[in-house]
Amino acid sequence: MDEFVEAHGKIRLDTTLESLEKHGFGAQYFSTKQAAADFIMTVAADCRSVGIAGTHTVRALGVVPKLEQAGKTLYDHWKMTVGTPEELECRKNQMRADLFLTSANAVTMTGEIVNRDGCGNRTNSMTFGPNKVLVVVGRNKVVGDLDAAIGRIEETAAPIRAMSLNRKTPCTKTGYCMDCDSPERICRVTSILHRKPMFTDITVVIIDEDLGY
Ligand code: SF4
Numbered sequence: 674m675d676e677f678v679e680a681h682g683k684i685r686l687d688t689t690l691e692s693l694e695k696h697g698f699g700a701q702y703f704s705t706k707q708a709a710a711d712f713i714m715t716v717a718a719d720c721r722s723v724g725i726a727g728t729h730t731v732r733a734l735g736v737v738p739k740l741e742q743a744g745k746t747l748y749d750h751w752k753m754t755v756g757t758p759e760e761l762e763c764r765k766n767q768m769r770a771d772l773f774l775t776s777a778n779a780v781t782m783t784g785e786i787v788n789r790d791g792c793g794n795r796t797n798s799m800t801f802g803p804n805k806v807l808v809v810v811g812r813n814k815v816v817g818d819l820d821a822a823i824g825r826i827e828e829t830a831a832p833i834r835a836m837s838l839n840r841k842t843p844c845t846k847t848g849y850c851m852d853c854d855s856p857e858r859i860c861r862v863t864s865i866l867h868r869k870p871m872f873t874d875i876t877v878v879i880i881d882e883d884l885g886y
Contacts, residue, residue: 682812685782686879689815692784697869699876709880710734713807716876717745717772720805724767725749726775726795730809730885736774750794764794768802775799776885777808778830779822780815780877786866787822789831796864799875806875811884819865826850826860833886835859 686702693700703709713736717723723745725737740747748767753760767773775795779787786808790796799806816825827850835842835857842858843851850860869875 682881685815686812686881689780689782689784690877690879692782693780693877696784696867698784698786698866699874701876701878702881703878704881706734706880706882706884709809709878710736710739712878713774713809714739714743716805716807717743720745720771722746722748722766722770722772724770724773724798724803725751726767726773726798727751728774728776728795728809728885730776730811731774733884734809764792767794767798770798770803771805773798773803773806775806775808777810777814777877779825780808780810780879781818781822782815783818785819785822786875786877787819787826788864789826789860790862790864791859793862796862799873800864800866800870801873804874806873807878808875809878809880809884811880811882813883814885815879822865823863826863830886831860 690700690702717740723740725731725747748763748770750760750763753763777786777788788796816822831850832844832848836845840857840859842855843853
C-alpha cells in the first residue's frame with residue numbers, strides 16, 4: 674500500500690478512536706482479524722452467554738465456533754429458521770446475554786455508531802440489556818460524519834444486504850436506496866448511538882482490514 678494512503682488510513686482510525694472515547698465508548702484498534710478475535714475471546718472468558726447479531730464481520734473472525742468450543746451458551750438466530758418461535762426467542766435472548774457481539778453499518782470519525790435494522794434485535798441489544806457489547810467493524814465502515822453514515826447505509830450496506838437476502842426491492846436493481854414501500858423492505862429502524870447509553874458497557878473494536886459490508 675502507498676505509504677501516504679496507509680498513513681491517511683491510520684489517521685482516520687486514530688481520529689475515530691479518540692472521538693468514540695470522548696463520547697464514553699470504549700475503543701480498541703487491532704491491525705488484524707486474528708488480534709481482534711483474541712481480544713473478543715478474552716472478553717468472553719468471564720461470560721456464560723453470548724448473543725450474536727446478524728453480522729458477517731463477527732463471523733469472519735472465526736469466534737463463533739471458538740465460543741461454542743469454550744462451552745458458552747450462544748444465541749445465534751442465523752442457525753434457525755426465520756420467523757419461527759424458536760428464532761424469535763433467540764433474538765429476545767440476545768438482549769439478556771452477558772455479552773453481545775455485533776457489527777455496525779457505520780462508525781463515524783465524529784464518534785457515533787449508526788445502524789439500520791429490519792427487526793430491531795441488533796439495535797435493541799446493543800443499546801440496553803447485555804452486560805457488555807462489542808461492536809466490531811472493519812476500516813471500510815469508518816466514515817466522516819452522520820450524513821456519510823446514512824449515505825453508506827443507503828448506497829452500500831442496505832442494497833448489498835437486500836441482495837444477499839434475495840429481496841425483491843428496488844435497491845437490488847439500482848444499487849442504491851429508493852426509500853421503497855416494498856413489503857420486502859429491510860430498512861425499518863435507524864439507530865444512532867450519539868453517546869454511550871447510560872447503563873451499557875460498549876466497546877468499539879476497529880480492525881484495520883476491510884470486513885463485511
Ligand atoms: S429502503 Fe428499500 S430500497 Fe432502500 S435500501 Fe432499504 S430495502 Fe433497499
